[in-house]
Amino acid sequence: MVKINTLNENIDVSQEASGMPPVSPADMPEQSLKHFRRRGVRTPVNPKGVHSPAWRRLLVLGSAVALSCWGIYEMYSVLALGELIFVENLVLVLFALTFSWITVAFAGSIIGFFKVIAQHKPLDEEPVALTKRTAVLMPTYNEQPGRIFSAIETMAKAIQAQGEGAAFDWFVLSDTTDVEVAIAEEVALQTLRHRLGSEVNVYYRRRVKNEAKKAGNVADFCKRWGGAYDHLLVLDADSLMEAKTMITLARRMEADPDAGLIQTIPQLINGTTLMARIQQFATRVYGPVVGSGLAWWTAKEGNFWGHNAIIRTEAFMSAAGLPHLRGKPPFGGHVLSHDFVEAALIRRAGWSVVIASDLDGSYEESPPSIIDLAVRDRRWCQGNLQHARVIGGSGLHWVSRSHLATGIMSYLSSPLWLLLILAGMALALQAQYIRPEYFSDEYSLFPTWPVIDAARALMLFLFTMGILFAPKVLGIIAFLVNAEQRERAGGTLRVLISFVVEIILSALVAPIMMLIHSGAVLSILIGRDAGWNPQRRDDGSLPLKDVIYRHRWHMVMGVILTAFAALNSMSLLAWLAPAVAGLLLAVPVSVITSSWSIGEKAKRWGILKTPEEGVPPAIFTAFEQTLKVYTDDAKQCPDFVGFVASAHWASIHKRMLDEQPPRARGDIDSVEALTAMKVAEAESVSEAIGFMTPKERLMMLNNPHLFEKACRLAVTEREHSYSLAGKE
Template structure:
């Protein structure tokens, strides 16, 4: 990429002095490198690198024996107890189904139980024996990547400025370059991104390297966006610090990640555990409270036993560029979506491929100062989880890949089970109900083919069933309880979260609301799995960040099947017995109340009221993170820039805006002869037939407008329609000649 660096003279009514400003391209000169697509069917031993340090990629096997061995023993005990509960008499077919479904769902929760016990002791121990931070000067270069897709530009660029300035103040600014890599398809948002970028460059661009690039085609979504950056600019950087559109990281956290990567030549990827912040709705505050209070125990336990075979969650992590480019080029899966095509949940697969190549993948559970935001409502959570569900189920095509470490396969299986567990739980409820109805209404078969003095009908050991139920609840809730204990015994965290009483009330409120939401999410995930099995693709939609409220009519429509299932289970249980209805009531209640529950938890005003009462408070609300405070103070400048951004008509008609935009258009890839883009051809014909810019813009649909903005020839052709209407100051030789003018808002 040849950097455009033309001096443009300002000639506006607002400034009689000829200020000299500079237009530069959005990106630095390209530094290309190879990123070969990896094979899932073949992997030779000779393709695996040898560690620099003998123990650089060696994990402690005894940790796996302790955590996973305990989980296996607990699973075997629970499964045997369920068998004993059902096997009082001869087991029926339905009872066998109950046993199988219980075995799958019970085994799923034992790993979190055993891991959380270890995590508890480590979280408590870190208060007294924290890991020392590194202080060596950085001699490596890190590219900080902020991918975005139709997100609010003011949020993104304000966060970039806050983080970049914090790093600059540390004295290590030369070690970091900052990139907003856009996949935005909405032309209006694309234009406001450019306006925000110009503001960013004007505010900090003289001392900090900040860049912006919008892809013309968003092939392979976020994974393809990052891969495109790597193939064109990646070779110029030692590390990639990958963020998300809602990510924030403290300068100390970013510096420590870079120093740990620099100090460990065998480290391929270091993942932080992000904390949720800025929750406005009740749903967001529930997630924020849960991850802050319970998350450290679960996350630390996971980091401890996975050791050098950790995982990647797609953002808030640092990656060694050469490891990523040489080992993590993703293949397309054979067939069509939802199981074929581009790999959606690319992060798990990238971590597995990096580990396969001989690099370590570590979860830095001890590092704080890594933040993100969460969906504001159950509906938004369902939209996000639908995409994640499809991506995780795609891992069934990856889990058998040649050469993967068995722990990496475990991560992939865990991702699959995180969604398959929902239909399994639902099937267990339904089969359990059938078992109860069978015992109540179906006449027992007194005379079977085999001689017996007793009839063959379902019988259960009630005392053992109660014991097993209590044991299952202990397994299920221990991670939460241990997380809460570890949190509340920390005096500083307790005070920052409102004190002992408010924390207890928050814990109870979170437990009740989570118990009501869980069965609804179970049905949502079950529906997602079913739609994927039926061949429906999820698409790619931007995520809402703030208010998640929807009209009542929309909520009723979206939750209609959840209410219907709740009514069915209520009626079926009632006609069996009131005892069965009481047992099922925790699950049924959430389904029946799904509409008011969704309305309550998605309301910004309810969330504000709960916050005012001091409930579900986290330490980050009492002592606002410095990086968040800096972002909020900065955001106003970008909101102003976005509000004054031009539309496409102005961008093409005004020579000042025209020159600025043309400098930011990404390089056009070479087009193969005979391969014509239908959208591009249609847009070209519409522009050719128009007699003015406004007429041409009116002809173009949204997709065509976005393509025109990303295609120099089309954008120039559109702008040429205004030649007869512009002043003599319009450039005649080059759109970037010295006679061009900048937009007045940039002067």
């Protein structure tokens, strides 16, 4: 047995211990978007296993279409006092697109409101023992190892306490490229295995090549080990789920042979900054209404959000192998927003995709600042716009196509909103300053004036605002009706104060995000790729000069819009005030909402408080206590030199190494060759590592031959030091 000292404890690590279990390979064929044979659709085990009531779609979507038609007609009536000119036609088209977009959410929220009111607590599942195996997958990319491994320990112990530990195996699937983080992951793994003991199976694999990002990470696991598991419970690096929720997902999957995927609705937790707390409060208070409505009308054609969901391995591997899109990024290459596409492919093959809106106990974290939101949304924006290449895929269900369209519109709506504002301003300025020389092609004695019905426009504006804010109003009403969660969130008065604060801050942030998303859409359309950056989780503060630089164009746009509006009239400036206020105040809004200290004060005062903060679930408390253990452990983690020089850690690392892809003769990797030369040139491990670039250090860590050479260099160095000590 090898003894490893960590946390001031001696951990026994078997010589046979390895990162992963024996391989159990299975096929995961790439799916075609051009061709699909209807004969390939599986026959449901239950006659109505994949049946969705059509009347639900008719009720929700029919209402949305009716509202959209009415709103578009009203806007036409506002503009059509005279003959429509070009700018008025543009305003009408842009209004039609943006207004129709919000009516679907409004109609679904009405249904969701009544669902939430009627559903006071999650449905209890019959306690049937699990008979099938579930692999819990935690993909990670340069994240904090302590957070990941403490979450796994907390969840695994909770499931063990429920008596279902044997049904779950735990996998950390690492794509980490930072050498120091990779070392910390391996150290944390040994701590986790020691603390859980032999009754819980915890595995770890770090890929050599990070192809296709998270989707490729999960697909690689499926192809090599997926054959041993019936279900995949996919988490994110910031996920936390209660044992009851995870077990219930597995039971539902076992009970429904036609279920391909069951998605929970995650709640945001651990928000410290105001930005994180805004999102946390919104998803907790308004989210159930929106999510329940969506789950109700989509029924068996639900969606997948990439994590906190359970998937039938057979359905995933046989039907959801992602295609490689022709061309280069941003629209070609690997599918980035893979989750929507995987859900669509699973449903196409004849499996159901369900959103379990009745299940609580599913949690994740949110970005801490506007700038971090922008970084994340840039990547999401590219992936969602890429769905334009997928939405016309052969055989997809029309509801799956609607999910893809929703993802696309979630980002296109920002430039459409911006264009609507600019077109509205152009219309007002045109009427104020430009001479009426707009004659139609037909002979007329009078010019065509841009005239609108002001009274009708005001009524339409108020109605549109009602449609836009209705989900929030319904959400707060449904939240306050539940006495238990209302009291846990601080009582009616504090909840209402939080509601007002959220509305104000969200209104200030919205125009900033509008420009951020518009810029992201533009950069994608001109061919810029987003890349892959790790997500910050805690403090979102940056130096003031960096904040000013990030928001410089937002402030400039605010000044321009304000100036042009003021040149026209004070009424136009008042109409634009909600948009320009956030832009003019972009820097202070960004600084205040990203500050950890300000967010901590808001938390202490109970502002934007959620029920889970008032009475933390047991899993929260256990996670925070466990996180302290791993945080202390990280302080004792060796650096790269110490890791390679340690015989104990080097021995463990060799058993953790992922398999190397075969290399053809003559196919020389330049990074590998340079790394080998630098190891050969060095006289010590520290010198060798000092010679290397970050890519070369990662190559040495991942390559068993190069790592072995570095270890032999360390042995030679130790023997030389022992020899010198003996002579002395």
